[in-house]
Amino acid sequence: MIATGLLALMIGATFAVLLSSIAELRAMEHRAEQSENVLVATNRLERLVVDLETGQRGFLLTGSAEFLQPWQQARAAFPQQASALEDLVAGSTEQHARAVRLTQAGTSYLHDYSEPLIAAAQRNRAAVNVLAATEEDQRRVTAMRTQFDQLLAAESQLAAVRQDSVDGVARRAIIAAAAGLTGSILLVALFTWYLNSRILRPVRRTAAMAGRLAAGDLSARVPGRGVGEIGVLQRSFNTMAAAVEQGRRELAGSRVRIVAAADRARRRIERDLHDGTQQRLVSLALQLRAGEAAVPAEHPEVRAQLADAARELTTALDELRELSRGIHPAILTEGGLGPALKSLARRSTVPAEVAVEVPGRLPEPVEVCAYYVVSEALANTAKHADASTVWIDARVADGRLHLSVRDDGRGGAAAAVADDRGGAAADRGSGLTGLADRVEALNGTISVASPAGAGTTLLVDLPVQPGA
Incomplete structure (x- = not known):
């Protein structure tokens, strides 16, 4: 009887522990799903901020009303999405405080900055300082993205703690099952198999995929075959990952479209100047010479006055040609990258040597990007480097354009990029930052090596074939 009582007590205790563990796992699954919902809501809110930024920037750069549509949609959806995020994290004081700060920052960005700027640009876009607005926009959005990262990191940490709790509960359940009587071994083994295969393994797999997603692998997915809440969690994770991946693609696409629109605008302005204003000035100069x-x-x-007027007109025409070349060089459109780089080298105030190994023409966005990279690099060298020679090398290999600009100046450009305190260093850094945006919009890479006293080397790598 005592043995029977002990056996019954042990079996009852074992099942009590197992039932308690299952209840805890169910609760933890619910909290894990809550964390996934928080991550999804946070990413959606961040995507709205990105839509506000890209729509505003596109409208300021091009003046095209089509960029206002995503901006208006994001503005309309922002309050509801921000409120949804605050509701999701209401159970955590710290997370709720972060969400409130995010909402306040986003609301301030929208009402105190973006809406007045858009309204001013709609009234008179020429009166808006696009460069200053872009820099201020980047500063504000970067600050908000930092807050997004903090909220996501805190939620991921909470999810990790909950996963540790899940593992602890699982270990306790297995130990309790192993301590059961010999007669209950089969039952405990079957239940452990069910627990491991239907709950623990999917949760661990989902946690592993969440880690990969957080590390930047946007292709991370989990099988959606789980039962009950596990299946819901898996499908929610896959939906979130797909939304993040789609958002990344849309962001990359919008950057490409903005750069392309700006280049088309530059080219149109240059063509209008060349075919219109420059031709009229040339005709007027000839008429003055004839009148003289x-x-x-x-x-x-009278002849002296006409000669002076003709000379002044010729000087103005030369200045207009130089301005037109800076907007969009005609030699790049007509002759390609090689002649355009050689033209830049000839006009450089620092002696420049050019080596070009580019067979034929490259895609127009690649040529334009490479041209402005070299142009900015030469300008930085002339202003800051105190160099005696610049070496420009452009070659195509393995479907990519490899571009380098190297000087023998005093270096320190890498520090200038990180210096945001103003002055020449900040000007130099903002120029390189703009180049990085243009290069990355084409799926390229850019790097700067500039040790103090050892010159500066700018390396750019751009794909010249689709999918390269």
Whole structure:
């Protein structure tokens, strides 16, 4: 009887522990699903902020009303999405405080900055300082993204703690099952198998995929065959990952479209200047020269005035050509990258040597990007490097354009990029930052090596074939 009682007590205790463990696992699954919902809501809110930024920037750069549609949609959806995020994290004081700060920052960005800026640009876009607005926009959005990262990191840490709790509960359940009587071994083994295969393994797999997703692997997915809440969790995770991946693709696509729109605008302005204003100025100069030649010799003062006017007009025409070349060089459109880089080298105030191994023409966005990289690099060298020579090398290999600009100056450009305190260093850093945005929009890479006293080397790698 005592043995029977002990056996019954042991079996009852074993099953009590197992039932308690199952209840805890169910609760932890619910909290894990809650964390996934928080991550999804946070990413959706961040995507709305990105839509506000890209729509605003596109409208300021191009003046095209089509960029206002995603901006308006994001503005309309932001309050509801922010409120949803605050509701999701209401159970955590710290997370709720972070969500409130995010909502306040986003609301301030929208009402105190973005809406007045868009309204001003709609009234008179020429009166808006696009460069200053872009820098201020980047500063504000970067600050908000930092807050997004903090909230996501805190939620991921909470999820990790909950996963540790899940593992602890699982270990306790297995130990309790192993301590059961010999007669209950089969039952305990079957239940452990069910627990491991239907709950623990999917949760661990989902946690592993969440780690990969957080590390930047946007292709991470889990099988959606789980039962009950596990299946819901898996499908929610896959939906979230797909949304994040789609958002990343859309962001990359919007960057490409913005850069392409800006380049088309530059090219159109250059063409209008060349075919319109420059031609009229040339015709007017010729008329002045003809009028000068037709003035009788007894009126030398009239001839001198016409000669002065013709010279001033010729100077203005030269300045207009230089301005037109800076907007979008005609030689790049007509001759390609090689002649354009050689033209930059000839006009450089620092002696420049050019080596180009580019067979034929490259895609227009690649040529334009490479041209402005070299142009900015030469300008930085002339302003800051105190160099005696610049070496420009451009070659195509393995479906990619490899571009380097190297000087023998005093270096320190890498520090200038990180310096945001103003002055020449900040100007230099903002120029390189703009180049990085243009290069990354084409799926390229850019790096700067600039040890103090050892010159500066700018390396750019751009794909010249689709999918390269």
